[in-house]
Amino acid sequence: MLKYLFSKEEDIPPGTAAIFFGFSSIVWFVLGTGLGSFNAAKLAFPDFVTGIELLSFGHMRQVHVLAVILGWISMAFAMTMMYITPALGNTKLWSEKLGVWNCFLWNIGLGLGLFLLWNGVSSGREYSDMPWFIDLVVIFGVLFPLGINVWMTIKNRRTQGIYTTNWFFGAATFMVIVVFLVGNMPEFFNLTGLTEAYLTWWFAHNVLGLWITPVAAAISYYVVPKVTGNPLYSHRIGHLHFWSVVVFYSTPAAHHLMSAPLPEWLKSFASVEGVLILVPAIAFVSNLLLTMHGKWRMFVENVEIKYTITGVLLAIPLNMQGGFQQTRAINWYVHGTGWIVAHAHLALLGFSTFLEAAAVYYGLQVLLRRKVYSLSLANFHFWMLLIGFSTYWISMTIAGLIQGAGKIYEVPYIDVVIAEHPYMIARWVGGTMVFIGNVVWMYNMWMTARAGTPIPAGRLPHELAYER
Amino acid sequence: MAFREYKIGSRMFAFALGSSMMITLYFPSKDIASVQATETALNRQLSFGRIGGFSVEDPFLKGQGKPVTVYLNKDPKTGSPIEPVTAYVYPVGVPFPSGLRHPRILGAGVKDLSLGQGRIADAKESSGAVFVVSAAGFNGKTLSYIENATATRGWQPSEALAAAGDANSRYIGSGKIMFVREGCWWCHTLLPEETQDWQYFGAPPMLGDFNGESPTAFGSDRKAPDLLHVASRNSSREWMTMHFYNPRLVQTHSIMPRYDYLWGEKDAAGNKIDYDKWRAEYNEYIAGKRVYAPEVPQPAAESEARKLIDFVMALK
Amino acid sequence: MAWKFDNPLVSLADDQQNAAARGVWEGESLGGITEDNNRLPVPVVGLLILTIVTSFLVTFPLWGQRPTAALYEDYIALMDSPQVQALPDDAKRMQYIVDTVRAKGTAKQPQLDRHPLSMDDLRLIQGQVVELQRQGARMEEFTVLGNRLVLANFEGNWRADGTRERVQPWWDKGYTIDVFYIIAFCVSVIVVVKRLPPYTWQPKHKH
Incomplete structure (x- = not known):
């Protein structure tokens, strides 16, 4: 990697940045889920590794969250943007060199930020807990170069049309910069009180709504038509999806603070908008599932489609939960409980991770021109992820309902802790399965680069027979 | 480039995102900014100090640059017994909380009382100050406000710390950092x-x-x-x-x-x-x-x- | 963009624009992946309308509210009555009060069921409720917080006299903004989508 940082643009092979991003994202995923498993063990067994400041839960929890969001998910996004955007524009990436630098700065900046967070240097704001100078690095060293590359590639495309995926890529990179700039204003300008509380959750909501959800969906808009060979079912529904994401996903931030003393009208507004998140969800799911028409056997046979469609199907419970759990009718019961933790993992580990994993599998095979080393291991990874995630999700949902009941019926809190204990163990088991699956994935992709069957020019990876 | 929906699309995008930001940022910020600080808010910010997380004065979150909350039952200046009072001691160089730097955020009434009777504009970080929370009538209502005891009562930070002693000092601001x-x-x-x-x-x-x-x-x-x-x-x-x-x-x-x-x-x-x-x-x-x-x-x-x-x- | 008044929903684009769009669509594969020109399936449209209706119905603040002083006015009025005093113990007294109020019939009954209290709880707030009634305060603006009555934590519309409504309304300006926002969304999406060729035309994909 280092040699490409100072190479001439034309000496860097196309796809280099995407490959670097792809492998970085997998490494962060292994790290992030490993931390998750470690943290879950601490919740299940509180005296597991005890008395060491740096290994205490309060120091590790946010490292897990941000390693997964900014390391795994966002880097996988960058990886897919680096190869899908030019492919859809029938052109090359605007600057491969910028992409390589972007990947380099991203790893350095994120590593530094997480190191500081690990040591307790935190702003005390969930999701935006990096101190402000790291936020500036993220905005100007990470997101802005990524955006420039995407926007310029789209601008320099050699097709007249812009495909749906690229609308999302172009818009989401822009919106995430706005979200980081605005959402971190409490730190930049030391805003206080309810403004601070509200902006914290404005950030947390929009970084999911305007970055993770639309980009993950955009990826599947590429993977499904590309791998199945079916055209996207409808350009119109794509429009409905895109516009409803911009309009309905950017507004309900206040629903994260339904039980805080915010202005009531804001909660009413946010709550209605929160239910309307179902509009992009319905558009997205129906468009993708209709695109699968006639190719459903690939859901079983093809590993990328298996991942993608699983992710798309998980979007249904995700949005049904997300839409309704934030209304006043339900929020009073589940707010602040494990239900929400389960929901967050459904969004990031269920829906989004499955879509990205498909694109990373597919992209690395295309860019390395090598068929995946072992389909058996890829399938093993899939099932470890799915079963591990389901274990986690179900156990935390049950734990959340127990907590909710305890909250409403005024049960002494320690009884809730006791009642939750089996589910905390189940959560740890599920998280550990995900971690083990990811270690296998890292090995599989490494071996793909080293020893995968070469793909002849003009062929797609999934057209090759499975050899191993 | 003159193809299909991009021109109208980009305008629509700006309009959609703009109105969303208008409703979710501008409108609420106006509402929230008009909220009047309660006594709780004054006590909280005075005991916590400027920032409870990462800040330039405390980059490694060791609890530096934070005020000390003291319980006084004698006047630190004269030594004569007084009604027990909670005072917030800002030794020299400790940054003031936002309510003192920007009294506007205390809300109407509280701001006026703090600036007028409370004389908070006289407090300087470079020389330190002692604050207490007092109450007074404003437009027929009793409001709490911040009083700069260094200006109104002549209490010096070092005197206040000495008068309270360690037993009556609380490191609440540093504790919030922890x-x-x-x-x-x-x-x-x-x-x-x-x-x-x-x-x-x-x-x-x-x-x-x-x-x-x-x-x-x-x-x-x-x-x-x-x-x-x-x-x-x-x-x-x-x-x-x-x-x-x-x-x-x-x-x-x-x-x-x-x-x-x-x-x-x-x-x-x-x-x-x-x-x-x-x-x-x-x-x-x-x-x-x-x-x-x-x-x-x-x-x-x-x-x-x-x-x-x-x-x-x-x-x- | 020309609006055809005789057939407004077929297309907002004129024939020339449609022909150009079709030409481009046929002529290239749109960045490598073809797209079909299908309309939104009718069941999905139904689902979307259902979503919009549901979003309002389900968000009204009818659940999870704290009890207000107004809820217990009837209880407190009955507390010191001779019938109640004649009963032997608190449990029976409370039962009598609850039954009497229920028999009388009140719109607040669901909330009363959700926030039951004991005779001792009533005694704790009795003095405060009576005092507020004497002052002519708006009882529904006071929340019962354990043994205290506090002004509710809501800031609603301004009244003419400069005070603020402190009752969570079933409709507030948040909902009004929503209505306009959703209308603007629908109009915008229709305008954008109608710039495409009509859905009756399907592209011929050439790979």
Whole structure:
């Protein structure tokens, strides 16, 4: 990697940045889920590794969250943007060199930020807990170069049309910069009180709504038509999806603070908008599932489609939960409980991770021109992820309902802790399965680069027979 | 480029995102900015200081650059007995909280009283100041406001600290830093909810209870009791000390981590704390080989544990 | 963009624009992946309308509210009556009060069921409720917080006299903004989508 940082643009092979991003994202995923498993063990067994400041839960929890969001998910996004955007524009990436630098700065900046967070240097704001100078690095060293590359590639495309995926890529990179700039204003300008509380959750909501959800969906808009060979079912529904994401996903931030003393009208507004998140969800799911028409056997046979469609199907419970759990009718019961933790993992580990994993599998095979080393291991990874995630999700949902009941019926809190204990163990088991699956994935992709069957020019990876 | 929907599309995009930002940022900010600070808000920000998380004065979250809360029952200047009062001492160079830097955020009335009777504009960070929260009538209503006791009563920070002594000093601001740094807020919320929740955890906060405070650290993922009013439920410092050192000493089923490392090297008597010995004895106690758990060392006056306990005991 | 008044929903684009769009669509594969020109399936449209209706219905603040002082006015009025005093113990007294109020019939009954209290609880708030009634305060603006009555934590519309409504309304300006916002969204999406060729035309994909 280092040699490409100072190479001439034309000496860097196309796809280099995407490959670097792809492998970085997998490494962060292994790290992030490993931390998750470690943290879950601490919740299940509180005296597991005890008395060491740096290994205490309060120091590790946010490292897990941000390693997964900014390391795994966002880097996988960058990886897919680096190869899908030019492919859809029938052109090359605007600057491969910028992409390589972007990947380099991203790893350095994120590593530094997480190191500081690990040591307790935190702003005390969930999701935006990096101190402000790291936020500036993220905005100007990470997101802005990524955006420039995407926007310029789209601008320099050699097709007249812009495909749906690229609308999302172009818009989401822009919106995430706005979200980081605005959402971190409490730190930049030391805003206080309810403004601070509200902006914290404005950030947390929009970084999911305007970055993770639309980009993950955009990826599947590429993977499904590309791998199945079916055209996207409808350009119109794509429009409905895109516009409803911009309009309905950017507004309900206040629903994260339904039980805080915010202005009531804001909660009413946010709550209605929160239910309307179902509009992009319905558009997205129906468009993708209709695109699968006639190719459903690939859901079983093809590993990328298996991942993608699983992710798309998980979007249904995700949005049904997300839409309704934030209304006043339900929020009073589940707010602040494990239900929400389960929901967050459904969004990031269920829906989004499955879509990205498909694109990373597919992209690395295309860019390395090598068929995946072992389909058996890829399938093993899939099932470890799915079963591990389901274990986690179900156990935390049950734990959340127990907590909710305890909250409403005024049960002494320690009884809730006791009642939750089996589910905390189940959560740890599920998280550990995900971690083990990811270690296998890292090995599989490494071996793909080293020893995968070469793909002849003009062929797609999934057209090759499975050899191993 | 003159193809299909891009021209109208990009305008629509700007319009959509713009109106969304208008509704979710501009409108609420106007509403929130008009909220009047309550007495709680004044006490909170004065005891916490400028920022409760990362800041330039305290880059590694050691609790530096924070005010000291003192309980005074004699006038620090004259030494004569007074009604007991809580004063917030800002030694030289300690940054003031936002309400003092930008009195506008205290809201109408509170701002006027603080600037007028309270003389907060006279306070300078470079020379330090002592503040108290007082009340006065404003337009027929009684409002709390910040009083700069250095200007109105001639109290100097060093005198106030000396008059209170360590027994009556609380490092609440530094303690909040510990609270943020150690991630207490990942499990303990600071927000009793507006539904039935409050019957167990106390009254939910009011609109103006947070003016000037940052971060508010409400927390979102409650795995442990809400702490906004914890000291009203349990005011035993001894219990808190044991609970921080090893929660399972006082609550067998707790899943809270041990925070014994906040005790540092030495205990209150200046003796070196032997953690290995303590843990070995505790393990024996758990195994049933000892009748009593080993004694929890008293935290030293300078220790981080003491500051964190000061903060938690101030959550009333 | 020309609006055809005789057939407004077929297309907002004129024939020339449609022909150009079709030409481009046929002529290239749109960045490597073809797209079909299908309309939104009717069941999905139904689902979307259902979503919009549901979003309002389900968000009204009818659940999880705290009890207000107004809820217990009837209880407190009955507390010191001779019938209640004649009963032997608190449990029976409370039962009598609850039954009497229920028999009388009140719109607040669901909330009363959700927030039951004991005779001792009533005694704790009795004095405060009576005092507020004497002052002529708006009882529904006071929340019962354990043994205290506090002004509710809501800030609603301004009244003419400069005070603020402190009752959570079933409709507030948040909902009004929503209505306009959703209308603007629908109009915008229709305008954008109608720039495409009509859905009756399907592209011929050439790979």
